[in-house]
Amino acid sequence: MKKASLKDIAQQAGVSTALVSYVLNGKEKETRVGEVIAEKIRQIAKELNYQPNHLAKSLRSGKTYTIGLIIADISNPFFANIARVVEDEAKKNGYTVIIGSCDEHAEKSWDLLNVLINRQVDGFIIVSCEGSESQVHYLKERNIPFVLLDRHFPEIQTDFVATNNYKASYDAGVHLIQSGYSKIGIMAYKSNMYHMEERVRGYKHALRDNHIEFHDSWLKEVHFETMDSEVRTAIDEILASGQRVDAMIFATYGLAINALKYINELRLKVPSDLAIVSYGQAEVFDLYYCPITYVQQPLEMLGKTAVEYLLMKLKNPEEGVKQILMEARLIARESSKAKPTAVGG
Amino acid sequence: MKKASLKDIAQQAGVSTALVSYVLNGKEKETRVGEVIAEKIRQIAKELNYQPNHLAKSLRSGKTYTIGLIIADISNPFFANIARVVEDEAKKNGYTVIIGSCDEHAEKSWDLLNVLINRQVDGFIIVSCEGSESQVHYLKERNIPFVLLDRHFPEIQTDFVATNNYKASYDAGVHLIQSGYSKIGIMAYKSNMYHMEERVRGYKHALRDNHIEFHDSWLKEVHFETMDSEVRTAIDEILASGQRVDAMIFATYGLAINALKYINELRLKVPSDLAIVSYGQAEVFDLYYCPITYVQQPLEMLGKTAVEYLLMKLKNPEEGVKQILMEARLIARESSKAKPTAVGG
DNA sequence: ACAATTTGCTTAATCGTTTAAACAAGAAAA
DNA sequence: TTTTCTTGTTTAAACGATTAAGCAAATTGT
Numbered sequence: 001m002k003k004a005s006l007k008d009i010a011q012q013a014g015v016s017t018a019l020v021s022y023v024l025n026g027k028e029k030e031t032r033v034g035e036v037i038a039e040k041i042r043q044i045a046k047e048l049n050y051q052p053n054h055l056a057k058s059l060r061s062g063k064t065y066t067i068g069l070i071i072a073d074i075s076n077p078f079f080a081n082i083a084r085v086v087e088d089e090a091k092k093n094g095y096t097v098i099i100g101s102c103d104e105h106a107e108k109s110w111d112l113l114n115v116l117i118n119r120q121v122d123g124f125i126i127v128s129c130e131g132s133e134s135q136v137h138y139l140k141e142r143n144i145p146f147v148l149l150d151r152h153f154p155e156i157q158t159d160f161v162a163t164n165n166y167k168a169s170y171d172a173g174v175h176l177i178q179s180g181y182s183k184i185g186i187m188a189y190k191s192n193m194y195h196m197e198e199r200v201r202g203y204k205h206a207l208r209d210n211h212i213e214f215h216d217s218w219l220k221e222v223h224f225e226t227m228d229s230e231v232r233t234a235i236d237e238i239l240a241s242g243q244r245v246d247a248m249i250f251a252t253y254g255l256a257i258n259a260l261k262y263i264n265e266l267r268l269k270v271p272s273d274l275a276i277v278s279y280g281q282a283e284v285f286d287l288y289y290c291p292i293t294y295v296q297q298p299l300e301m302l303g304k305t306a307v308e309y310l311l312m313k314l315k316n317p318e319e320g321v322k323q324i325l326m327e328a329r330l331i332a333r334e335s336s337k338a339k340p341t342a343v344g345g
Numbered sequence: 346m347k348k349a350s351l352k353d354i355a356q357q358a359g360v361s362t363a364l365v366s367y368v369l370n371g372k373e374k375e376t377r378v379g380e381v382i383a384e385k386i387r388q389i390a391k392e393l394n395y396q397p398n399h400l401a402k403s404l405r406s407g408k409t410y411t412i413g414l415i416i417a418d419i420s421n422p423f424f425a426n427i428a429r430v431v432e433d434e435a436k437k438n439g440y441t442v443i444i445g446s447c448d449e450h451a452e453k454s455w456d457l458l459n460v461l462i463n464r465q466v467d468g469f470i471i472v473s474c475e476g477s478e479s480q481v482h483y484l485k486e487r488n489i490p491f492v493l494l495d496r497h498f499p500e501i502q503t504d505f506v507a508t509n510n511y512k513a514s515y516d517a518g519v520h521l522i523q524s525g526y527s528k529i530g531i532m533a534y535k536s537n538m539y540h541m542e543e544r545v546r547g548y549k550h551a552l553r554d555n556h557i558e559f560h561d562s563w564l565k566e567v568h569f570e571t572m573d574s575e576v577r578t579a580i581d582e583i584l585a586s587g588q589r590v591d592a593m594i595f596a597t598y599g600l601a602i603n604a605l606k607y608i609n610e611l612r613l614k615v616p617s618d619l620a621i622v623s624y625g626q627a628e629v630f631d632l633y634y635c636p637i638t639y640v641q642q643p644l645e646m647l648g649k650t651a652v653e654y655l656l657m658k659l660k661n662p663e664e665g666v667k668q669i670l671m672e673a674r675l676i677a678r679e680s681s682k683a684k685p686t687a688v689g690g
Numbered sequence: 691a692c693a694a695t696t697t698g699c700t701t702a703a704t705c706g707t708t709t710a711a712a713c714a715a716g717a718a719a720a
Numbered sequence: 721t722t723t724t725c726t727t728g729t730t731t732a733a734a735c736g737a738t739t740a741a742g743c744a745a746a747t748t749g750t
Contacts, residue, residue, distance in 0.1 A: 006708095017708090018709075018731080019728090021707070032728060032729090034727085034729085053706050055409070055705085056707040058707095059404055059707075059736065060706085060707050060709090061708075064400070074429050077422060080425040087419065087444070101432060119399045264632065282627070284628045287632075287633055288634070289633070360700085377698060378699080400736075401737040402737055404736080
């Protein structure tokens, strides 16, 4: 039993496909279709369980009602949650989402972009990775609507929805300082992505504004691909150096997970041996023996707004540039609790 | 600058679209296209950066090289990981995946199914939810290729790729017993899904085969939607009952997370107050103060095989029914370590 | 020298929709 | 009664690709 098409309905009703199309699209009034025949068409459509062919519709109309979502990795909880929000919000508006994971590789990202462009997605929501500036320029040139999510390039004029990472790190730093920690390290990815730089910059300014001198050895930048081993080395170094830290900020979820595993192995106690604040969020932060203080990004809002901006662009391509930085919230927990001040002498 | 089509190339080259199509599809030999003109066409195609319109191709060929993946929730790490594997494996074979989350709701699942059918996906990989038998029958009737993943309906003859849940639970039960626990509870979803029943059945048989009498109060079934509160009640009950348990099996990741939060609140020590084995997997199991023993499902294999089966079905629809149950592996950790036997007295 | 074959290309139908334009017949206006 | 307007319907082109069939012209065989 093949799928019923407009033609099948038309044949059964003894009319042209045009009429059927008009009726099933609710245009019977404007196009003056007879009451009787309209009803008959609806009837037959129901009997045949007619389902329009989206491909044909899209080919004709040039709109697929599909948006491409490019992220680093769907198996990372941060992106998985973002993806879920985007999916739901898109569906609410009649759009379908195609998700692609690029593993922080600009090359894979290019591939995805091309595949999705060929599939005629109406627009993109992109969590950019390092070295993908050319892709952004390409989209601009080709006039393909897109919104950057979570990460953006300040030197490229684009729509974006992101977190105020500078402020988030600044707050994290201040929080640790106020809790009595003074030798604070940070671990981030080695990257010239703006969002990562901002996370480090915010941290540095928090130190500066509180009259704590920053030591180069406190900043540990590791490569994404070889994170597993580099994190361990970094922890070793940051704990061994002359200026041994008593607190650390982890700029991403992945870094924190790797570091925590190693910290456990070393039998270091959080926060007495090392206080911790991390980006990202997942159950593990709640259930760790010492619940982890983390930077809570406005996930839901980020995703929703990205979809909203994109859909506005799709409706009206002439619309002005939309950019927004949302504030994160520091969720203070045990892992950064006030340091017992050394009393007595 | 609009996208270049076959027609544009044809015009520039001064030939018909047929020739262009032949050349760009590498059929110049069979269709005897002249060497010179072929080269010219390739040249122009490159200049115009020609990218074929997938919609048109699909409409003509009836194949979209797209597969629909229906899961409960992409923000659940188990499904996110599955999705990642499926995505990669599909891409390797030139397919694109559209993921939909149905939140364990048969109705949402129906919606997704219809949306994706209208979008002409070539086939489905489905993690069925309760009450979705009719959907499976529908797909069979309509002759739409699909593979059930992780969950299946034994009374319906379909392709499927799943875990041997009976065996996994049996092993979990035996493991706890051998570790010295004798009052073992289990928490599962209230559901008549086969995979869930199997998880309970395996557990019961493990008890039976080790001469431990099963008590009804040891089985706690909670509703998915109201899990948060029900889990707490269930824990309260199972710890208060006359036959207070000394170990528990959690049949899903979500249940374990909720339960662990509450267990922490109650200041119960794992495993001394309560030993634990759980399904699912995520960083939290590694980093919990007492690493959690868990049932490791062959995620990678499950996903890969599901894609493989589906692609075989797509190539040759007459192919016989493919079914496979894969073995899970119990990863024993601290949370179920051997109970110190009561000595002395 | 004429038929048969090969070579190189075009024509046109097709996939399933949408929609502007044309058209016929009946009703209202003149 | 003729003209105009309205109503209800059909025709056909278009979206962008694929591909069977057709058709010249050049080449080969006899």
